[in-house]
Amino acid sequence: MILFPEGRPTKRQSFEEYRASGGYESAPEKFSPQTILEEVTESGLRGRGGAGFPVGKKWEIARTTPTTPRYVVCNAGEDEPGSFKDRVLLEHHPHLVLEGTILAARAIEADSAYFYINETYADCVSRMTEAIAEATAAGYLRSLKVSIHRAPTVYVAGEDSAALEVLEGKAAKPRQKPPYPATAGLFGKPTAVNNVETLANIPLILRNGASWFRRYGTAESPGTMIFCLGDEMNSPGAYEFPFGTPLRQLYDAGGGLKNGKTLKAILPGGPSCAFLTSDQLDTPLDPESCKRAGTTLGCGVMRFYSEDTCMVVETLRIAQFFARESCGQCPACRMETSMLATMLERINEGKGNPALFDQFQKILDFNRGKGFCALINMPGPPITSALRLFRDEFEEHARTGTCRYALPARADV
Ligand SMILES: Cc1cc2nc3c(=O)[nH]c(=O)nc-3n(C[C@H](O)[C@H](O)[C@H](O)COP(=O)(O)O)c2cc1C
Numbered sequence: 001m002i003l004f005p006e007g008r009p010t011k012r013q014s015f016e017e018y019r020a021s022g023g024y025e026s027a028p029e030k031f032s033p034q035t036i037l038e039e040v041t042e043s044g045l046r047g048r049g050g051a052g053f054p055v056g057k058k059w060e061i062a063r064t065t066p067t068t069p070r071y072v073v074c075n076a077g078e079d080e081p082g083s084f085k086d087r088v089l090l091e092h093h094p095h096l097v098l099e100g101t102i103l104a105a106r107a108i109e110a111d112s113a114y115f116y117i118n119e120t121y122a123d124c125v126s127r128m129t130e131a132i133a134e135a136t137a138a139g140y141l142r143s144l145k146v147s148i149h150r151a152p153t154v155y156v157a158g159e160d161s162a163a164l165e166v167l168e169g170k171a172a173k174p175r176q177k178p179p180y181p182a183t184a185g186l187f188g189k190p191t192a193v194n195n196v197e198t199l200a201n202i203p204l205i206l207r208n209g210a211s212w213f214r215r216y217g218t219a220e221s222p223g224t225m226i227f228c229l230g231d232e233m234n235s236p237g238a239y240e241f242p243f244g245t246p247l248r249q250l251y252d253a254g255g256g257l258k259n260g261k262t263l264k265a266i267l268p269g270g271p272s273c274a275f276l277t278s279d280q281l282d283t284p285l286d287p288e289s290c291k292r293a294g295t296t297l298g299c300g301v302m303r304f305y306s307e308d309t310c311m312v313v314e315t316l317r318i319a320q321f322f323a324r325e326s327c328g329q330c331p332a333c334r335m336e337t338s339m340l341a342t343m344l345e346r347i348n349e350g351k352g353n354p355a356l357f358d359q360f361q362k363i364l365d366f367n368r369g370k371g372f373c374a375l376i377n378m379p380g381p382p383i384t385s386a387l388r389l390f391r392d393e394f395e396e397h398a399r400t401g402t403c404r405y406a407l408p409a410r411a412d413v
């Protein structure tokens with residue numbers, strides 16, 4: 001189950017190797033749609049694309065919606081800064097992801113499946129093209145039509161309804177919900193949109209059983225999660241750990257920060273989550289424990305910040321990222337994301353006064369949920385947590401416009 005115990009996958013699995021490891025044993029005679037649905041529901045698998053929605057429940061909704069045809073979309077939009085787990089899975093385990101997608105299609109009785117792949121991932125496209133040809137020749141696809149589509153490299157293009165718009169030939173703009181894709185998705189038909197990592201779990205669950213899957217992780221969050229560590233670490237890479245593993249274990253697996261730097265802060269789930277401080281390194285890595293610690297796991301992009309990081313500049317970069325990535329169709333999101341970035345710019349430049357600090361929460365509260373997608377809620381947690389945890393730095397910047405830390409902040413988010 002641990003795909004990358006050493007941190008980095010070293011080998012690209014071939015079709016023969018995948019079959020030799022038990023791949024494609026989930027023949028239709030053995031696994032009816034109902035059996036797949038029951039086993040996946042029983043496993044407690046939740047989506048790994050960020051929202052953590054129960055997979056069995058999403059499939060049940062799609063399957064019981066009487067409209068046909070139904071579709072499956074494997075979401076490899078992956079434009080979240082620092083995330084590369086889906087690329088690693090598609091490149092190294094294309095058949096695992098393909099079999100998971102075939103099983104998802106069987107579960108909801110879909111007749112077409114789409115691989116929606118980040119347009120910069122040329123290697124993934126060629127690996128999947130090859131895998132689809134091999135599986136087709138071996139008869140594993142049966143009547144399922146499978147195709148590959150390129151996802152634009154804008155963050156919001158990975159949002160499930162925006163992905164459906166792109167697949168329909170339109171601009172990458174999220175739809176207002178409800179209806180959700182599971183009831184009215186691609187071309188208005190029931191569609192299961194699932195993340196690559198989510199689908200990679202499916203063949204393993206069916207081959208080994210839900211109770212085997214539940215042996216990993218916690219009772220509420222069974223299984224494992226792949227975490228991406230960036231270049232600030234001595235050993236960056238994609239690490240798979242069971243839910244509930246202490247954050248410290250992941251930090252140690254990454255070899256700690258480069259140049260022997262001391263840890264100052266952690267962003268455990270990408271730019272939309274709340275910061276933790278170094279004394280929270282023993283927080284177990286699962287959604288429930290992270291919630292108790294005041295943060296979220298997102299899709300597993302783990303960032304560690306060293307002692308000499310300016311948290312004002314880091315927070316500003318995150319706010320600027322959301323302002324840049326807002327697709328702009330909801331006035332509240334457009335206004336909120338640009339205002340937050342401007343306010344942080346003013347503080348950073350020494351033009352803000354402390355009264356400005358209280359405005360952040362008011363702006364966030366006023367706009368919460370007023371957009372077509374979750375992006376409108378994303379800038380809040382990093383900003384409010386940074387203001388709470390590193391208040392002195394914000395006050396210093398607002399007063400002097402300078403930074404007491406030696407190093408400039410990283411160039412990316
Ligand atoms: C702005 C934004 C960007 C997103 N980008 C991705 C993405 O690149 N890949 C992904 O799987 N999910 C992404 N999501 C989440 C999807 O909307 C959706 O929840 C997910 O694909 C469902 O799959 P899962 O249930 O297997 O997690 C994004 C959501 C938002 C709001």
Ligand code: SF4
Nearest residue numbers: 327329330333371373
């Ligand atoms: S909330 Fe923001 S990103 Fe999402 S659809 Fe509206 S404007 Fe676009």
